Amino acid sequence: MSDTVVEADVIIIGSGVAGAMAAYTLANKGVKVAILEAGPRIDRAAIVKKFTQSHKFDFSSGYPNEDWAPRPDWDPAEKPYFDHIGPAQANVEYLRNVGGTTWHWSGFAIRLHPEDMKIKSTYGVGIDWPFDYAELEPYYSEAEKEMGVSGDDKDPHPPRSKPFPLPPIPRSYSDKIIAPKLEKMGIKFSTPPAARNSRAYDGRSQCMGFGTCSPICPSGAQYAAVVHVNKSEKLGVRVLENTRVDRIITDASGKISEVHAKRPDGTDVTARGRIFLLAANGIESPRLLLMSANETYSKGLANSSGRVGRYFFEHPGLVCRMVMPAPVYPRGPEATMSSDNFRNGDFRRTRAGFTFSIHNFAHHFEATSDLLEKGAEPPSLDSAIRDRVVRMIDMSSHMEQLPSEKNGITLDWTRRDRAGQPVMKHYYSFSDYENAGFEAAKETFRHITKALDAELLSIQGPVTEHHPLGMAMMGKDKKTSVVDPHCRSHDHPNLFIVGTAVFPSCGMSRPTLTIAALAIRTAEEIARQLKKKRINRISTD
Template sequence: MMQLDCDTLIIGSGVAGALLAHELAAHGDKVIVLEAGERVHRHVATERYRQAWNRNLAAPYRQQPWTMEPDPEKPSSYYGPYVGQAFNPLFLKRVGGTTWHWTGITPRFLPTDFALYSNYGVGVDWPIGYDELEPFYVRAEHALGVAGDSEDDHGSPRSAPYPLPPIPLAYSDRRIAQKLDAIGIRVSPFPAARNSRPYDGRPACRGNGTCTPLCPIGASYSADHHVRKAERLGARIITRAVAHRLVAAADGTIHEVHYRAPDRSDHVLRARRVVVACNTIESARLLLLSRDKRHPNGIANSSGLVGRNLMDHTIFLTTFRLPEPLYAGRGPQSIATLRLGRDGPFRKHHAAAKLFISNDVNIHRHMSEILDHQAMWPEALELLRDRVIHTGHIGAEIEQLPDPNNRIELDGQRLDPLGLPLPTIYFQSTKYTQDGLRVWQQRVADMIGHMDGRIVRSVVSTSSHHPTGTTRMGTNPRNSVVDANCRAHDHPNLYLVGGHVFPSMGTANPTLTIAALSLRLAEHLKRG
């Protein structure tokens, strides 16, 4: 009989892998977690960011020469030439994953998001419903430390209160909210995995305003928190370990996982069960990399759907100036949501949207515009001050329907530093999303007009860095990669968990739903 290295081998230490490792280690399982990247030390990352001249999403994190991540300045260096529209979701390969540089916004899905086809005749339904996931939403909110108003369910019925009171709106949010209230549009705080008071060993938010790319004090949740908890319970974390091949036995069970170290040496682990908990891009990439004679299209891919139905939120951000000062930039970058757009009969015809106010201040953008106009000191300083205090932003994240033509494939010509093929993205936003984009951009423009504001620009991107859908969940091996319990149809001991199992994505940021699915999977695995 083959000797096993552990009960459960988890690939990826982001929010899905970290929560799962903690739950199973607490249950007494022998757990190993493979992580392609290294550990991040918050004080070191904070100092790197402080000294950086270009403060983008990658600034706090040192390059890892043995692996690659999408570069905020040159995403095509990872994804290659775009096929279709530019599409550049960013993520981190580190212990804790992309929760190191997220805004912490944690809305639940709406009940109708799980039954889009049944309700509106578009998209697909999930094999599970809201009521089935609701108890795990509660547990996820307590695990991440979500701050929110328990009297306001945002359209998603609750069985228990949030663990923390809401983060208060920033001054600029309140000023904009007052103006929008006059035209019947309500503004309220998002639920957020950001401490409004000390919680679970982490401090309260101090309003540093750098949530992306880094919370300098750890008030915003990052998944390394649960990695450390899992380690204290006996889980083993192997860093700098790039999983690149799953090997299936003749009976379909995954009996080996191969990973590559920075020196290009290959290593093998064996486990009773394997869980792929990487991000949406890398999970599909790993399954496709694992092709062999018995599985020429890759592991778990008898359906041909691995890598397909790639989704993300199309996002726009409309920048405007008001006659009165707003003083944006004090407090978290984003905490306010406009209470419209997420659901309704209109979804039969065009995409829903989650509208928000951004409290961010892009000093570099303002300064470069002023210098482009050849303003001189001290005039430039006065212009900068005027622009900063009068500028606001309203934006929206717009749902995307699943489309099998939107996909990830392997590029045999471009290799990463370990000699592994990089992904190529094929992506084209659907008409449903484009129609929604036009509707919501115009709605925001009308709001700004009612506030006597002047629009400066409206920038659109096909990615909010919320990629989902490449190993979709479903009812049978023909229409999906995994079943309702996240088990691969083709392999009895292989599980996949993360945004990649989403059949559709609604308008909610995906992290809380990823966390809830991970906790639900943990309960399933505990039962044997």
């Protein structure tokens, strides 16, 4: 096979957790797979070094942002990629490199709750998934095994058929100080499940306590999708890095015939397969569908519903920073304690629910900056920094948002990004539902600060969590959704889409575990259809 023409049973666009998990599942079933990834391969040690050389305090400045595979920069003013046109700004940021964005995720592997998937049926708001939690549950267990999820089976969780693969990560010293005080307020805590090794697992080390889970785990104890990229390659999957898909081509029957990609040197790559799996991330997947509009599909591919690029939602939240009255020495993995107290309840009919977690990281830089700005100087400066850092606590809320028709992206063909592709106009706003949720979270943080006898430094936000959801939504009705319950396009029988774009809702759970579970489920369906040679007609089951 040449480098300019790629052929496989399944062509996967994107090598993040969705693409990697799907490739691995398919390859294990003997399916011939090729992955096209826009960005380069990266090296963990090199990324760590780049972060120590960066002046930015973000999750992405250590990662490549190549001209041929540009991505949103943390500071949107620096390298315009989105044109934010709404009243709110979603700082959606992701990576384009082999392994995708799980290089810098927080590691939390949290299932959706059954009511999250039936939010319309349960609370009368939002959009239901086309199947229920029980359908997804076995795939959650499979994803947890693959990723190596640590969790406490004694904590309350959505129904589980299998125990966590790994024991829980122990709670931090600061958790132990804080929890008893807040439990007196009636707040209950649990250990958030995380794809972080509480013991050596799957060839990766036990967590070593670097405390930089985001933006990178220096030891590799935290799962990243590159694990399954590598495993897939060992099973024969071909991974073409630096191969940016610009266009998906349809034939006269409406099937996808091939995709066209470009390499950094300008050479063209054509990839042909029986099935195409779009796994390019919650923004790039709908963008590629819109960019691939043609005479027959003038609104973009898979877009007979008109919903591609629309109904965007996120996980907006608040960050509360406080100084405790006595040292709590925040150290350890990103967070080892969280609360679901404010997650579920009838209040979700009128306002967003939220969870919150307590972070094990003291913002030494901000502490130092703040003290310098206030005029602190040597010799007392060192002890002041130390005193502040050992008492500093961050809490963050993770809030649900409802999909909104007006939130989403459109393409501006008059402006191009560094790769020559149209700039996205991104409209983002909050509804009364989310605004009421923010107020509830603020009030809770104020109560917590008081209960801890802490000094409140700030409540910042809303800030989004870089979870772009909903812009190629799943559903049974082709008039109101982009893909069917098997994540297959209603319009193109051999096109499947995985990733956050297909989520109808996401509750307050970080989406990565659900992405992985859904990718495994979709890959199994693809394998089944390939076996039955049913791919030429629209599935009806």
